Amino acid sequence: MERSRLFGVAARALQAPRTCRSRLGQTKRWQSNTTGNIRPQAPQPFWTTGRVLLFSAFTGSLTYLYGISDTSSFLSQNPVAARKPYVPVYAKKAELETAVTELRGMLGESAVSTDDEDLHRHGYSEWSSINIDVLPVAVAYPTSTEEVSQIAKVCHKHKIPMIPYSGGSSLEANFSAPFGGVSVDFCFMDKVLALRPDDMDLTCQPAVGWMSLNEKIAHTGLFFPVDPGPSAMIGGMVGTSCSGTNAVRYGTMKDWVVNLTVVLADGTVIKTKRRPRKSAAGYNLTALFVGSEGTLGLVTEITLKLAVIPQETSVAVVNFPSLRSAAATAMSVVRTGIPIAAMEIMDEVQMSVVNKAGATKKKWKETPTLFFKFSGTPGAVKEHIQQVRELSRKQGGGDFDFTRDAEEQKALWSARKEALWSMMALRREGDDVWSTDVAVPLSRLADIIEISKKEMDDLGLFASALGHIGDGNFHESIMFNGNDPAERQKVQDCVYRMVDRALEMEGTCTGEHGIGLGKKASLVKELGLDTIGVMKKIKAAIDPLGIMNPGKVFDLQ
Structure with missing residues (x-):
């Protein structure tokens, strides 16, 4: 083939x-x-x-x-x-x-x-x-x-x-x-089975969407903070251990799963632990299944921790003369210890994509841009905004564009949340979009963004850079002619140079998308054959017939 x-x-x-x-x-x-x-x-x-x-x-x-x-x-x-x-x-x-x-x-x-x-x-x-x-x-x-x-x-x-x-x-x-x-x-398994506001947790089935989940529980004053793409569902989020824009403040999926009900390959049903937020009882089987991409079992119920909805939230957008200056600002915010709720970066191409797709009512400046989300008490939010404003100005950042109400706040943040959808909406017949991610130590983020951005521009294709800059997670999205093998190869080479570059910087081949089929060889590069061998032994012990989502993460040997 x-x-x-x-x-x-x-x-x-x-x-x-x-x-x-x-x-x-x-x-x-x-x-x-x-x-x-x-x-x-x-x-x-x-x-x-x-x-x-x-x-x-x-x-x-x-x-x-x-x-x-x-x-x-x-x-x-x-x-x-x-x-x-x-x-x-x-x-x-x-x-x-x-x-x-x-x-x-x-x-x-x-x-x-x-x-x-x-x-x-x-x-x-x-x-x-x-x-x-x-x-x-x-x-x-x-x-x-x-x-x-x-x-x-x-x-x-x-x-x-x-x-x-x-x-x-x-x-x-x-x-x-x-x-x-x-x-x-699992589309018929889409129910919230139990909501326990006093314990700040709930139990749901895998086909519950995270956005609809937060709508259902808003009356409790609580929310589930992990926020990947709008269409993501809790089961898939567990499978890939995803994150999203809130990760810099709230962490990733693995930090919010209390326990799982899992059906193993032979039909055995297990529960990975009970409901306390902390436990030292035995192996951490919950963590084993989170991120396993369905290769160890089928997750049918998930107990999730919830967080308190902040008293006040404000969203701000600021433009920069270059991606490096934007990245430098983000690193200074992290190093200063300002408890930012979320911090995202988008290059000038992605800002243009958002404008062309009409995903938001506002027309955005088409320059490298940082999106900030501030949350907490009114006094704390005001103080954090002023601190970030000063750090941005030192790197040549422009004026802050702030929200005035919840609707405007949603519109501002939607520019980042709709990034991939906006790009895919611009495809012509025969076009594909290659979207992938890596993550690196914070000190190397500006380097990988700058080098990778130049390589994407040199392709001569419609390509953009964006990411969860607060935790070192960087994304590339490249549009190309899917019917042209030479063009596809050129894009593939560019993507995997970025992946190799991340590994050279002691990073990872994927921050939140998972391995699937596409990054199996990169995982071997990242961890080595001995470490992959341990994973294979775990797989063989739980699924000796190799019938759970075979071919993903690694090949059986």
């Missing part, structure tokens, strides 16, 4: 990930089952001509293992790592048919879809920089932990891969299906 095909097909018109109800409702009728849940009606017979072709892809299109990202250059220098990856033995055609029949018998005819459009939506992503030609062979729609356990037992018995799916907005092919298998879509 050619590398250009491994990295995706041409992107179609922008369409944000949607819930299963709207996705499936366009292509099939609906019915109610005995539990009252709405599910799609039973699809056509399983083995259509398209399904046979899909099965052929499932069994024969595994060469992606040998060419993703910059693996070849790395392996040429590391012969030990160049051993042929182990390909687990998965179910044959007859076993797949049997498994689908069993699942429909347990969950209901409409709970397992083999519709071609459903399969495509669960194996291909317009958001991802990498796509492969293999799709899942079925999509299961559980409504409870018990049903997820039933799915796992059937798949374990027949050795069928399972791939968790929630928001569908991941960027590194985290929910792709390189070995086929069953995509487990």
Whole structure:
């Protein structure tokens, strides 16, 4: 398989990930089952001509293992790592048919879809920089932990891969299906199961969106502070240990998960710990599953810590003459110890993107820009604003553009939150957008931004730089012709030079997007074969058949 095909097909018109109800409702009728849940009606017979072709892809299109990202250059220098990856033995055609029949018998005819459009939506992503030609062979729609356990037992018995799916907005092919298998879509598991304001925590299911969650609990005076892309759901946020704009103040996903209910590969259901905010009881299994990208188990319930909504919040935007001066200001803010709520950077290209896309009502200056969020008591907010203003002026920063009310505040901050969506909205037919991230020690952030920005500009393509500058997390987004292999290769080389540069600076190949398929070789560079070997031993102990989201994070050997 050619590398250009491994990295995706041409992107179609922008369409944000949607819930299963709207996705499936366009292509099939609906019915109610005995539990009252709405599910799609039973699809056509399983083995259509398209399904046979899909099965052929499932069994024969595994060469992606040998060419993703910059693996070849790395392996040429590391012969030990160049051993042929182990390909687990998965179910044959007859076993797949049997498994689908069993699942429909347990969950209901409409709970397992083999519709071609459903399969495509669960194996291909317009958001991802990498796509492969293999799709899942079925999509299961559980409504409870018990049903997820039933799915796992059937798949374990027949050795069928399972791939968790929630928001569908991941960027590194985290929910792709390189070995086929069953995509487990949690869209019917979208409830807040318990809200405990006095304990400042709640328990929810994986398909709860973080934005809708905060709307539901606003009356308590509490909120959940982790804020990645607007369409992200709690299950996927756990899987990639994501963060967002609030990370500089509140930390990342791993800091806010109290415990998890997890269905293991054989259907066993475990709870990783109890509900106290601190515990020294045994291994920290909660932390083990957060960030594991579904390779160790299927998360079905999540208990999250909550924070108090600040008394006052203010958002300010300030322009700078260069990215380095903006980055220097950010570093001085951090070093001074000012408790900033959030601090984001966007280059002049990204500011132009926001203006062209019309994502906000305001017209922005198209120069390197810092976005600040201040929160706390009224007196503290006023003091912190003055301190940051003085530090900005020392680096040539312009006047602060402040919010006056909540609506204006939302509009100002939306310029940063809508960055990727704004860029994707500008795509022409055939365009792809490669969006990726790295993180480096704070002292090296200005260096990597400056060098990487120059390399992106030298491509002669539409490319922008942005990031969570308060914690060293830097993003690149590059638009290119997805049908031009030479142009794709040029972009790929630029991206992986940035990744290698971050590793040379003692950074990481991903700050919040995860490894997925796209950064497996970079993870080996970052941690080394011995460390990856420990991860593989953990994987083998928990999932000896290798059926939990196989092909992600690392290859089995």
